[in-house]
Amino acid sequence: MDRRTFLRTGGTAAVGLTITGCMPRGLRTAPAPARHPVNLVPVDVSWDRVIRTTVGLRPHRDSGFVVRADRLDEKTLIHNYGHGGAGMSLGWGTGYLATELALAQPERRAAVIGCGMVGLTAARQLQRHGFDVTIYAKALPPERYPIVDIPLEHGLFHMLYDIRHIPQIPSIGAWGGPGGNTSERRDSQVPHVRGILDENGRIMVLMTHNTDFGDAFEREGEDHQYFLAFAPDGYAFGVNAIIYSMTH
Ligand SMILES: Cc1cc2nc3c(=O)[nH]c(=O)nc-3n(C[C@H](O)[C@H](O)[C@H](O)COP(=O)(O)OP(=O)(O)OC[C@H]3O[C@@H](n4cnc5c(N)ncnc54)[C@H](O)[C@@H]3O)c2cc1C
Numbered sequence: 001m002d003r004r005t006f007l008r009t010g011g012t013a014a015v016g017l018t019i020t021g022c023m024p025r026g027l028r029t030a031p032a033p034a035r036h037p038v039n040l041v042p043v044d045v046s047w048d049r050v051i052r053t054t055v056g057l058r059p060h061r062d063s064g065f066v067v068r069a070d071r072l073d074e075k076t077l078i079h080n081y082g083h084g085g086a087g088m089s090l091g092w093g094t095g096y097l098a099t100e101l102a103l104a105q106p107e108r109r110a111a112v113i114g115c116g117m118v119g120l121t122a123a124r125q126l127q128r129h130g131f132d133v134t135i136y137a138k139a140l141p142p143e144r145y146p147i148v149d150i151p152l153e154h155g156l157f158h159m160l161y162d163i164r165h166i167p168q169i170p171s172i173g174a175w176g177g178p179g180g181n182t183s184e185r186r187d188s189q190v191p192h193v194r195g196i197l198d199e200n201g202r203i204m205v206l207m208t209h210n211t212d213f214g215d216a217f218e219r220e221g222e223d224h225q226y227f228l229a230f231a232p233d234g235y236a237f238g239v240n241a242i243i244y245s246m247t248h
Pocket residue numbers: 056057058059080081082083084085086087088089090113114115116117118119136137138139
């Protein structure tokens with residue numbers, strides 16, 4: 001069944017029924033009555049209709065990422081930016097390039113300004129090479145906004161689907177097939193859902209660790225076995241996360 005047919009024929013209920021660790025609340029095992037197709041109004045999308053951009057920017061340079069050392073008075077200033085849509089993949093490598101530039105000067109104290117993916121991976125590389133590193137974060141200073149594990153009792157896990165365990169979803173490339181291991185590395189056995197909370201305890205930033213929800217959402221066209229194995233748990237979590245964010 002392709003994705004359009006799946007969605008047209010009540011795919012959400014089908015997803016719910018195949019979930020192993022999470023059952024939709026109040027769902028009976030009797031099949032849902034057939035629904036008539038819904039005629040959706042086509043979305044009118046164009047750049048001149050964008051009123052505001054709040055998320056989703058991918059800092060990008062047409063010429064590629066920049067890793068370069070400059071002098072700033074007595075200090076060495078090392079730039080590391082412009083990774084576009086590939087900062088998570090490239091960050092460790094460009095962090096290493098930045099560290100090589102830092103190692104070329106005698107100072108072993110470093111300040112990392114900006115704690116996105118690229119800043120943090122550079123900070124870890126510097127630490128591993130013996131630097132005393134201080135990170136400077138503008139938006140969410142870590143001493144005020146620590147990252148905490150979200151316990152399974154939290155409402156996030158029970159918005160629509162009743163999630164009773166955190167599924168471990170391997171990336172499609174790392175999956176060994178049916179019966180294969182879901183942990184991609186020796187130190188990644190335990191999946192986590194973590195967050196940064198606001199003053200009222202609401203989740204502002206939601207993150208997952210040792211589990212690849214992105215692949216659960218986007219690989220249905222590539223491997224049907226993979227889709228059956230991981231998409232139901234992934235969609236259940238994703239739907240809950242969306243409802244949580246819309247209601248909190
Ligand atoms: C939807 C989406 C999907 C993506 N998927 C992938 C993927 O699958 N694989 C991949 O490799 N990449 C992916 N990317 C791209 C990746 O997320 C980016 O390349 C990466 O996050 C860029 O990291 P960065 O640290 O350079 O920038 P940012 O994440 O923008 O971090 C910059 C940080 O600096 C802080 N800052 C700014 N000014 C100051 C200041 N004056 N003082 C202190 N702090 C400051 C900001 O608050 C921010 O936290 C995706 C991006 C998006 C939007």
